[in-house]
Amino acid sequence: MRKQGLQIAGFAAVVAAIQLATFLTGNVYHLTQLTMSAYYSLVVLGLCILTGYAGQISIGHAGFFAIGGYLSALLTTHNFSAHGGRVVSGLAAMGILARRPDLYGGELLTVHPWPACILAVFAAVAVAYAIGGPVLKLKGHYLAMATLGFGIIVYRIVLGTELVGAADGIYDVPAFPLLPGIAVSGKSSLRVMNYYVAWGFVILGMVFLMNLVRSRVGRALASIHGAEDAAEAMGIPTARYKLKIFVVSAAFAAVAGVLLTHYNGGIGPSESSVMKSVRYLAIVAIGGMANLWGALFMSLILNYLSLRGYFGSFDDAVFGVILILIMLFAHEGLLRRQLLDQIRGAVIRRGGGDDP
Amino acid sequence: MNLDLFLQYVVAGITYGTIYGIVAIGFNIIYNTTGIINFAQGEFVMLGGMTAVTLARVLPLPAAILVAVLVTTVVGALIEILFIRWLRHPSVLRMIVITIGLSILIREVALHIWGEGVRALPYFTGTSVTSIRLGGVYISPQVLWVVGISAVVVAILGGFFRYTLLGMQMRACAANRDAARLCGISAKNMVTLSFMLSAGIGALGGCIVSPITYVSYDSGVPLAIKGFTVAILGGLGNSAASAGAGMLLGILESFSVSVLPAAYKDVISVAILLVILFVRPSGLFGSAEVARLKEF
Amino acid sequence: MTLLSIRDVSRRFGGIQAVDNVSFDVPHGAITAVIGPNGAGKTTLFHLISGFLRPDRGSVVFGGAEILGLMPHQIAAKGMARTFQQTRLFPKMTVLENILVGRHLHSRGGFVACMLHLPFTRREERAVREAGREILEFLGLSGQADAEAVRLSYGQQRMVELGRALACEPRVLLLDEPAAGLNMRETAEMGRLISRIRERNVTILLVEHDMSLVMDISDEIVVLSYGQKIAEDVPSAIQRDPEVIRIYLGEGDA
Ligand SMILES: Nc1ncnc2c1ncn2[C@@H]1O[C@H](COP(=O)(O)OP(=O)(O)OP(=O)(O)O)[C@@H](O)[C@H]1O
């Protein structure tokens, strides 16, 4: 536990150091991409616990991200004043609907971001519950295809539905006032604050998941990964545990979707594309599968590079190549202890000579 | 809906269904020899179509198709030799991720070669407006080409597996790898061969439908998921059933357009996939007992 | 007193009647062995009792309640633990962690409590680790606590698997060929261990091919052949049973 605290503190220091570095070098605008990386990292962490620890592959996590993001965007931009009626005025009185000025000086009656966010995450969780039961009965290729299928369905629906802007997506999404004085917003004056808010969420998520991994539940999940029948024989309700961790991981994706959508001020169909899901999976794989820290660092680095456009038009190709190389040559992941041990062993052997 | 319109939908369904069947057969060939589901299967179809379109500018159509099929076959062989052959006891998860990676890679290469444009081969006979009247329906001659060539391919494939030594060796590998190896069959070469066959057939499928369906760098993934749906529907590994299941999915999909917006067409077929996976993963014709053994 | 009662249980696989109308009782506190030639249906019978397979017919009553149709984890929760014929240790976990999974039923922390690392989960975790170390002590594997389980010698792996089942504190323990693949010294060790487990007031149902081990430690023996029960008696009587002798000797000639 002490070690875990130190790791978290160390990571927080890294986050602060990066902010300081951008400040000193006059690259403050890099914080925008770093903030976005943070939200993508939340998805990656959720997927890491599901695929890396519990051993259940998902190629559809962008779907949960999109459900969260789109629903929150839709509710906070859809103008309810035209609908009138008692329900609308009642909701307005309860503060669920709030008036805000639009860009052209008019007035919009939209859902307040808080209830919108809660509803959006709740919807993603409900979908995960509903499909998780039958999906997680499947194994191997079948599970991969079923989750991929789920992702494609979400993508096709957002792409084909006018209500959510079809190919254009939803824009003009308002800022999300988390607490008095703290808002998730892409305004450049709030850049530094949002950077810390985003990484604060990541650290919080990391603490939750690290606690989980080292607990009774974490051991149960790992045992399902290792030998499902033996886990069942130890009294672990494997189906229920798989469903629960699927829901947890979907909730991480949905929260990330909501927050990033409010940060960016919009969301488009590409956020739900298969390629996004594959990317999340690739990062988990590169990080070392059952390795939360590995996944987090890889997510920070790769998402940042990708968002800054370092990969140019080869963006997807880069992820494809990395994925293949990792799976061919280091399928246990790059950032894993054994590899470090091997390297250390090789160095010692060369240096010591007479090592057995 | 009158009868003519009904038949028109059926014909459209059969055209698409044929291609889904072809992709499913591609899945099956590789699955049978290796137990791998090749997520890059749709990419073979795209690659075949795209290559043929490019070659058709300088070569006569039949030659362009032939060369495109050969090129894709070589790609299939290279993929197996470079990425699959030397892996020892790879886990299912690893194989899934590798073939997904390959699918992305092929797609990205295609994007950089051909750009985002949508292309098509010319109609084999006539033009896009030529049609033959059969009973009450107008059928494009290309539909007859698609169905005819596919039928010939399925027949040849059946004969190959049943009567040729090579085909029998591949089947032996599918039934029991270790036993086949003991009989002196090189299991590794059979796997390479299965990738080549599967790539070649996919490419041919891509060529013959491209006049109707068009092809672009990203047409692989939808084809792969539908081909997989069909493969599951027919019972994984069962190629004859795949052909029938392909028609079924094609027709269902084509009728779905009459009740739902066309933008949701893919939603229908993927939803069908999910439903089948949930209620009957052994397929319509397979036995549940066998499917349980295949729970890899 | 009967703890586990198996009544007319049958299961068919395609053309093979793997278990055919088998009935017997497992008395409380005793070691009952199931023996029989390869393919006699012993493992299938274990799967039926522990809920991993559904029988076509029959009933299994455990501690006075019908357990047929329950999920394996529900049966485990009622106090039945088992090992597998093929070792099913959790890879990538240490020996201690493997054992700790066995304590699952004796702790309660759920997803939320564990994520928040609430005080009661901390206390629970300490108790779980304590119990795990005790089991390692009992097995004589304390030195290996932090080694990766699948890197141990085969004999030690079987011990860990036994310890993991023991960590469940079961009322009845089903052991499927615990001595398979062990050398003579390890087999003797395993026999001693099983006897000591019985002394902890755990009822044991055992499948085993090693006859000297079976005759040594069991109180009661059930003989299966082609899915049918052909004899049930104390070891000394089974050793003299002509039908059993025929099956075991005949097997060699076949
Ligand atoms: N899942 C299954 N599907 C089909 N047949 C099965 C299955 N499991 C077992 N069998 C068959 O049932 C019969 C009994 O098998 P079982 O494993 O119970 O025997 P056993 O007594 O444990 O043998 P051994 O001593 O070799 O472990 C065998 O003929 C076996 O082939």
Ligand SMILES: [Mg+2]
């Ligand atoms: Mg057995």
